[in-house]
Amino acid sequence: MSSAPDDHGSLLRRYLPDRRFLLTLPRAVTLQILHPAIAASYGEHVHTGVWAHKQRTVDRMIKLACSGRPDPARVIRLGHEHVKGRDHAGNRYHALTPELFHFQHATYVETLVTAIDTYARPLTPESREHLYQECCDWYRSYGISTRPLPGSWPEFTEYFTDFLTTELHRTEAATELAEQSLNPPWWALGFVPGFAARAVQHERAVELLGLAEQRGDRLKFAAFSASVRAGSRAHRRPTAAPAASPRRLQSS
Template sequence: MTEQLTPTDSLLRRYLGDRRFALALPRAVSLQVLHPAIAAALTDHVHYRLWSHKQRSITRMIHLAYTGTNARFVIRAAHEHVKGRDSLGHRYHALNPEVFHFQHATYVETLFTAVNTFIRPMSADEHEQLYAECCAWYRRYELSTRPMPTTWAEFVTYFEQACATTLRVTAATETLAPQALRPDAWVPRFTPTAVIPALLHDRAAQLLDVTVTRRDRRALRTYATTLRGAGHLTPRSIRYLRVARL
């Protein structure tokens, strides 16, 4: 049975389609291009600009979350052929549970960062609620949930360990990193260049050799204050991505 994520009190429904989540996506994508398998898949199987691809794939991902559609056949059709060898010579497949879940996890972690930074700080209970809804969203893909932590606290531990042990700079990273750090399409192209260094996960900044200065952190704080204020004044038709205006 498909789990429903459509009640008016759903935090996932409230925040996933908000453009402020999309503005934070350089955080997720910079981590993805440091994952050997994901980076290889992007260079081997995506034959157009990185952010144009992300616009299509993330929009589809958000649509699945909002509509409650069973995603099994969509996901398999889009990923079954995505396989090969990464820059380290290791075989990869996009539907490998650890690989697929980590990519999804970068969006989950970025969603929490976007809400807490650009919208409003969430309480401990809201963190648990939103994470539980993210788990229900992931189950809709009907892939193995073996890598998926059961609580927000467990997710934080999993994510930090995965970033510390799995991510590295590869030849594919070198190709993709400039695009990840300076979006040229869709909503993320409006994320100010001055904000992106401080928006990055610490592990991504370290591996991509991005020095985060006090000026960068100040730019992020100023931008976040602007976005929080604008959110109260902007109508839903502008604040939400088209796919989320249901």
């Protein structure tokens, strides 16, 4: 049975607060630290480590997205207005620049889809588009310019691929942050096995960080992801067959 919108209502509110999104969150975080401006911002503005910062900000993000709060724009501006500086090449950045702010949002959107496909079931094309349009509404609620916002899921995938190819680089700051992003502590997300954090990495992060498959990860992740899917199915009707497992990786 497909996860059609008329069967399940809001896919965003169903899956964004879900444990399965948190299991996949290292994918988004690793892509983010490979953006020179975001990596630089950690050095200048984050003094508690990657996951202490993400524990706080992602929890707030989920609440804003799922609570139906009428105007989260003020919260977003208060939390990001001071985040500015220069990256490793001396280029100025500001967290509220539409292209930069949207990229961070986009990593969460792409990670959410990956989480569903990996730990729940593959979305149908219709449900994928439905979820993406919900994510567009979520982004619009922030009050940031929608100039970079693609209008459909196919347009989003084209944008995302192009952005990762042209804008992400392995800077010294990214290298320093990579180990943290690949090893979330239990207190930040709950228990996320190292092999599971490595398994969900995007191929662009694999390329830039020189990640390599670790012996034993493939079987471990196959068993782990099957267990997560089975645990979820125990509380709802049978669904379509699960997606194939992504590659299992380690830092080289």
